[in-house]
Structure formats: C-alpha cells, structure tokens
Amino acid sequence: MSTETLHPTQTAEDFDPRAEGQRLMKEWYAQLETANARNAAVANVFVMGNAVEILRAFDFELVFPEINSLQTGVRKVSEEYIRLSEDYGMSPDVCSYVKADVGLILKENEHPAGLIPKASLAVASNMCGTFIKWAEIWERWLKTPTFVLDLPGQRAAGWQVRPGDAQHSADARWVEAQFQELITKCERITGKRFDMDKLAEVEERVNKMVDHWNNVMALNRICPAPFNAMLDGLTYIGIMNVHRGTEEGVEYMRQLEEHLKAKVARGEGRVAEERFRLLFSGTPCYVSMRRLVELFETWGGVFAYSDYLTFAAGGMDATELRYDTSRPLESLAEVTAMAAQRGLSNQFFAHERLAQQIKDYEVDGVVFHGIKSCRFVSSGMADTRDYIGKRLDVPTLYIESDLIDPRYWSDAQIKNRVDAFFEALQQRGGAGPAAFKTVATV
Amino acid sequence: MYVAGIDIGSTYSKAILLDEKRKVIGTAVRRTGFKLGQASESVFEELLTAAGVDRSGVTYVASTGYGRQTVTFRHTQVTELTAHAHAAVHLFPDTRTILDIGGQDIKAIRVDGDGRVRAFRLNDKCAAGTGAFLEKTARYLGITTADIGPYALRSTNPMEVSSVCAVFAESEVINHLSNGVPAEDIMMGAMVALGGRAVQLMRRVGLEGGYMLTGGMTHNAAMIKALEENLKGSFHIAPNGLGQLNGAMGAALLGLRRVEKLLADGKSIPLTAANLGPAEASIRRRWSATAVKKPAEPCKSGGDCPVVAKVMAHPPVGTATA
Numbered sequence A: 001m002s003t004e005t006l007h008p009t010q011t012a013e014d015f016d017p018r019a020e021g022q023r024l025m026k027e028w029y030a031q032l033e034t035a036n037a038r039n040a041a042v043a044n045v046f047v048m049g050n051a052v053e054i055l056r057a058f059d060f061e062l063v064f065p066e067i068n069s070l071q072t073g074v075r076k077v078s079e080e081y082i083r084l085s086e087d088y089g090m091s092p093d094v095c096s097y098v099k100a101d102v103g104l105i106l107k108e109n110e111h112p113a114g115l116i117p118k119a120s121l122a123v124a125s126n127m128c129g130t131f132i133k134w135a136e137i138w139e140r141w142l143k144t145p146t147f148v149l150d151l152p153g154q155r156a157a158g159w160q161v162r163p164g165d166a167q168h169s170a171d172a173r174w175v176e177a178q179f180q181e182l183i184t185k186c187e188r189i190t191g192k193r194f195d196m197d198k199l200a201e202v203e204e205r206v207n208k209m210v211d212h213w214n215n216v217m218a219l220n221r222i223c224p225a226p227f228n229a230m231l232d233g234l235t236y237i238g239i240m241n242v243h244r245g246t247e248e249g250v251e252y253m254r255q256l257e258e259h260l261k262a263k264v265a266r267g268e269g270r271v272a273e274e275r276f277r278l279l280f281s282g283t284p285c286y287v288s289m290r291r292l293v294e295l296f297e298t299w300g301g302v303f304a305y306s307d308y309l310t311f312a313a314g315g316m317d318a319t320e321l322r323y324d325t326s327r328p329l330e331s332l333a334e335v336t337a338m339a340a341q342r343g344l345s346n347q348f349f350a351h352e353r354l355a356q357q358i359k360d361y362e363v364d365g366v367v368f369h370g371i372k373s374c375r376f377v378s379s380g381m382a383d384t385r386d387y388i389g390k391r392l393d394v395p396t397l398y399i400e401s402d403l404i405d406p407r408y409w410s411d412a413q414i415k416n417r418v419d420a421f422f423e424a425l426q427q428r429g430g431a432g433p434a435a436f437k438t439v440a441t442v
Numbered sequence B: 001m002y003v004a005g006i007d008i009g010s011t012y013s014k015a016i017l018l019d020e021k022r023k024v025i026g027t028a029v030r031r032t033g034f035k036l037g038q039a040s041e042s043v044f045e046e047l048l049t050a051a052g053v054d055r056s057g058v059t060y061v062a063s064t065g066y067g068r069q070t071v072t073f074r075h076t077q078v079t080e081l082t083a084h085a086h087a088a089v090h091l092f093p094d095t096r097t098i099l100d101i102g103g104q105d106i107k108a109i110r111v112d113g114d115g116r117v118r119a120f121r122l123n124d125k126c127a128a129g130t131g132a133f134l135e136k137t138a139r140y141l142g143i144t145t146a147d148i149g150p151y152a153l154r155s156t157n158p159m160e161v162s163s164v165c166a167v168f169a170e171s172e173v174i175n176h177l178s179n180g181v182p183a184e185d186i187m188m189g190a191m192v193a194l195g196g197r198a199v200q201l202m203r204r205v206g207l208e209g210g211y212m213l214t215g216g217m218t219h220n221a222a223m224i225k226a227l228e229e230n231l232k233g234s235f236h237i238a239p240n241g242l243g244q245l246n247g248a249m250g251a252a253l254l255g256l257r258r259v260e261k262l263l264a265d266g267k268s269i270p271l272t273a274a275n276l277g278p279a280e281a282s283i284r285r286r287w288s289a290t291a292v293k294k295p296a297e298p299c300k301s302g303g304d305c306p307v308v309a310k311v312m313a314h315p316p317v318g319t320a321t322a
Helices: A017-033 A052-057 A065-074 A078-088 A096-106 A129-142 A166-190 A196-219 A232-242 A247-265 A289-297 A328-360 A375-379 A381-391 A411-429 B036-051 B080-091 B131-141 B145-152 B166-178 B183-205 B221-231 B246-264
Strands: A042-045 A061-063 A121-125 A146-149 A276-282 A301-306 A365-371 A396-401 B002-008 B012-019 B024-031 B058-064 B097-101 B106-111 B117-122 B211-214
Touching (some): A017 A061, A017 A247, A052 A061, A052 A166, A065 A096, A096 A129, A121 A166, A166 A328, A196 A232, A196 A247, A196 A328, A232 A247, A289 A411, A328 A381, A365 A375, A365 A381, A381 A396, A396 A411, A411 B117, B002 B036, B012 B036, B012 B246, B024 B036, B080 B097, B080 B211, B106 B183, B117 B183, B131 B145, B145 B221, B166 B183, B183 B221, B211 B221
Parallel strands (some): A121 A146, B002 B058
Antiparallel strands (some): B097 B106, B106 B117
16 A cells, blocks of 8 residues: 555554544534634535535535534434424424424524524525425525526436436536526625636546545445445545535545555454445434444444445446536536436436445345435335345345434334344355254144 | 243243253243343243243243343343244244234244245334234223133124224224224224234235244134235144244244254353352353454555455355354
8 A cells, every 4th residue: 555645644544534524524513603703605505416516616615404404413412403393383294304404493503513604595406305495494584595406307217317418418508507597696695706717626626535435435345344334434425525625525535545445455344253244225314323333233244335325425426427627617517417317316226226236345135224204215115125135135124213303213123123134144144944843742 | 951932022921941852841921011121030930830840950041022132041032033933934834924913013024944034024113003002902992802802703893993003093993982883893893904904014025825823813813813814815823822932932942953053062051040040140141243254355556446346255154143
C-alpha cells in the first residue's frame, strides 16, 4: 500500500473513520448554528435529486431535513419529536421523518445537534411523493421559497434508460431547463452571479468522492469484509451526502479508502470471525441500528452490502454517473436524470439488482427490512423476496420496524426471527438430523 | 440417560423428558406467568416429579421459546422454529408445512425431509391471529379456555368477526352480543377468522402437502375443524397431547443429538444447575461461534483498486447448535 498520498503525520492505521465522520458531522452542525447570524444563504435539500452542486456553487449552507430527522433517532430522542407532531394532529401513518421535522419546527428548530437555521430556499423533487408535501409544509408555515424539480421516471414496465439514448437525452434537456430556472432563483436569493467554473470545481470534487466511494464499496467484496455496510456504511454515506463536493468530503473518502485497503491487507475483518455474509435490503432503523447489527454479529453475520447505500445517495454507485466537467450544467442534468431513473425504477428491477449484488458480494443470505413510514419502499419486498428465495435459493429474512419511530421496534420478536434465520443458515451447511430419525414411542 | 426439553412460551411453559431411545418419559405444562426464571424452574421440577427422575439423572437440558434465555440451567438453546421443525419431521416424516399457533404469535414453517427449516413466516405486530385473541374472546363470553372447543362446536351459524385487530375485534364481539347473537356462533366466528389468518400465513410460506398443527390449539377440536375447512386438507396432530409439547420435544431431540455427538467425540458434558440444583448454578453456557477461518485476499500494490473478486467457499459448515 502506498502511503505517500497521506498526510505526513497520519497513517492509514491512525485514521478512525467513525470518529472522523462524527467530527465532520459535528462541525457541519456547528457551522449551521451560526448560519443565520452570518447572513449566509441556507438551503433545505433532500438526499435524492437535490442539485447540491448548483447550490454549492452559490455557497449555500445545506440543511438535510432527512438527516436531521434520522439524527434524532440516532440520539434516541425521535419519539419526543414525533409525538409533538402527533399532538399537533398528524396521523401515526405519516412518514416519521416528516413528523420528526414537524416536531422540530414546533420546537422552534431546537435539534439535539444544535439550532437548525431558517432556510432561504428549499429544493425538493418528485423522487419521493412525500418530499413535495414536506416542502409545502415549509412553504406555508415558514414561507420558505420552494423549488420542486420534476425528474422523469419510469415510462413503462421492462424498460430501463441507457445513457445517451433518445429518451435520456430528452429527459436531460428537460432537467437542464429546470436547472436554469433554479439558477435564476439562486441568483435572486443570494445576489451573486452564477459561476460555471465554480460548478465545474464542485463537480470535479464529487467525481473524486464517487471514485473513492466505488472503491470502498468494492473492498467489502473481500472476505472478511472490512466494514459493516449497515453500521460503518451509514457513517460513510452521511459524509457522502453532507460533504458532497467539498474538500473535506474528498479528503475523508480518500483516507477512508486508504484505511480500508490497509485493513484488507492485514486480513482484518469487521468481526473477529466472519461466518455469514449478508445483504441488507431496505432502509435502516436508526433508533436500533446498533442493536440490530449486534443481533447479527453475535452470530458472526456481517452486512457486506446494502442497497440503501445505492439509493440513499441517488444512485451514486454506478460508474457512468461521473460528471463531464467540460460541460458542467449539461452533464449535471444528464447525471441527475439518470440517477433519478435509477432511483425510481429500482423498485421495478430490485430483484435483478439484488441478484447481481448477491453474486458480487458473495452473500449467504438477504435481510429485508420493511418500514412503517414508507410502504412504497417496503411493498415490493414481497415479490423480491419470493424471487430471491425461490429462483436463486438464497435464504431471506424479513423484519419490520421503522426509520426512527422506536414504537415499532419489538426486540423479542426481531431477535427470535434473527436467531431462527441463523439456525436455518447453519443447517444449510451442517449435517441434517436424518441420521437420528426414529419415531418416538409414546 | 435422560434429556430434557423446556419450551418457555409467552403463555405456557412446557417441558418434556426423553430417554436415549427418544421415548417420552414425562411431560409438564404450566402457565408461564410473569417470572420467567421461576417458570422454568417450576416446570422442570414438575417434569422431574411426573417422570419420577432425580435431577442428577438428567444429562442435558435444551431450552426454546421466547424465554429460552431465562432457563439458567440449560446446556443449549434453540429457537422454537428450529425445534418445531425437528420434532415435526421426527413424529411425522412426511411433514413439510407446519403451523404453530401460540399464545402471542403464529408461525408457518416449511421444512425439508431432514427437519431443516427451509422458510418461515411469523405474524406481524398484530394479535388477531393468536391464541390470546381466542382467550380474550372467551373471557368476554364467560367461557373458560378449556371449554372454548366443545362450546364452539355447537355453533350452527358462525358469525363473521372481520376486524384485523384483536382489540377492535372485541368491540365487534360486544356488538354481536348486544344484537342477541348466540355466544357459540361468536366463538366459532372468532375461530374461523383466526383460521383464515393462519392459513394465509401458511400460503405465504408456500403450501406443501404434509401439514402439521402444533401448539395448544391441538387440544381444540373446533379450531382444528375451522383450520381444516379453510385449508381443504388435514393436519397431522401429535398423539397423547404432545402437540402442545412439540417445541419442547424438538429442543430435547436436538439436545439428544448433541449429547450423542459429544459422547461420540469423547467429550464430557458439563454439569449445570439441572444436575446440581439451583443453588449451585454458577456457569451459564453461551452459544459461541466455532472458529472458521476464511482467507483474505491481500491487496496488490499499484492500480486504483486492488479488489479481485474471489471465489469463496460456500457458507462454513457449522457444527449444529444442538
């Protein structure tokens, strides 16, 4: 492994991805806390379909309401925020991310990580129907100017967009026109002129991050897996989103890759004895993620990959999603249109995608996690699970809880399912009880 | 040599004692109550009395059920899904789909000819498909749990109980009562509703001929009738009331297999409180992973990414937990 790229005083072994990730997140929240006082432009954005690159070119400070909500879960206070919004009148069936955010508004932006600034712009998209309604809440309550991107999705079953085909080109032009409108809006809000070179610089940094990201993901194909996709992976994706296109983001991802490469070279895995490699499909349960991973790791089960790491970042894992910095805006539109197609059509091609990942990461089983908050991402799991189990003969487990609502976590039930799943996995490899089959004399 | 299987369920605790020929020496069933540690101790005591066997005669104890960790004197533990599968195929070798209706959950398990779990489904976070639902309905109607079956069999026109929620279903029961519907028709209606949900769960796991019903419901003729009508097939039911003890029996059988393996390998079986008495309980055995070394692919120097997809040996051959 080459160490010349590292900071002179730091080696790959010194780098602690979790501590460094937490430090960056803390810094980001601290920065946000003073944003309004500094008269900085602040934008609310979602992790999917967000045109972050344009906003960065205008020096917007970014607030990710989804990350705010999940952070209430990680810090075990989400129930308080959710209950506030339910007291206000929201139904228990509404997405818990939205409810935690409404709770945050009702608490006058007081978040466990610090004060969340008032936004001067909100960018939403149709990547999720709830995004639009969510942005309407800010628009009507807080008078936040809102811009909703219309990203074309699936046209027909059995069809997937390819880069450069007629449909993709048309979609990209449609998205680009909206970006031009967004740029005008940003110019009006910030009083700055749009700088194309700055956009190219941001895109260059995103390209670097995405390259490192793809390498990091690929490192987990090695046995033993150097990281757990559903614990360590969540820290990595947090940085990928929050620091997308920043110097700190590039540096973090670079060091992370070096660190994991060194770990692989030493033959070190996430757990002492990796007995089962698993794939996690669905969204995390942020309130109990550590507990869930512990339930699996006591059996020597590691999540080598998770499709969450693909779609929670708007499909950033595909190698073709690189920006052509010689034509920044067109390229941004092309990649955004493509990523949206991938994100939205994932629901229709989930089985094919998972089948490929099962092969790539050589997993022994797939764990599906359905959530109460979003029936959209959970409903197709039945078909996918059926396909994986029957056609590929890969064992699957389905568990259900929520993104951040702790009231849907039932420890005894989940533990029982997980234990039974591992017993079944073990039996597949072990000798059957056939040899001892005698009928009981009663 | 005797091996005990203890199943600490949410509602009932069951225990069974087998000898080395897999013959049933004694059984015990009692309500679990809220002190799980005590429940396991009491049901074990009852089992020993019923079997006429002394503590020191019990070589091995295997626990299962929601409270399996509370059996401090266990040698091993196993989930009830694995236990049910094992006992079912042991009793009826042609069993392929098992339905277990417990106090607080229902399980559908698909097994292979060797008693290995191929797939399983449990009910979601709702009690309308569980034994507790029937018990609650019976309580409203003033019937004891034991009388539910014979009482419901008198029904001529089962009333529809459609709610998917056990609590709301109770309101429906009250509504039927106030409309003068005979209690047996309500009771049977509740069973038909429960049966429908249970069979639906079996369909989700994939219906494969050779059905077996386990759990306390095997005592309830009306429930079996409702289930079989819905399934349009018949269930294997373990003889002599062993249906409710199926989980405990599976644990015991798995325990016995483990003992045989240990003895064959010339290893000793550690003593626990099961043999010594509760006061001397000190060591708690925990499941531990057997060391399985998998080779790591070393990084190659140079190039962007060193990853070379490596063909990995299939899942390590684990020694069975029990």
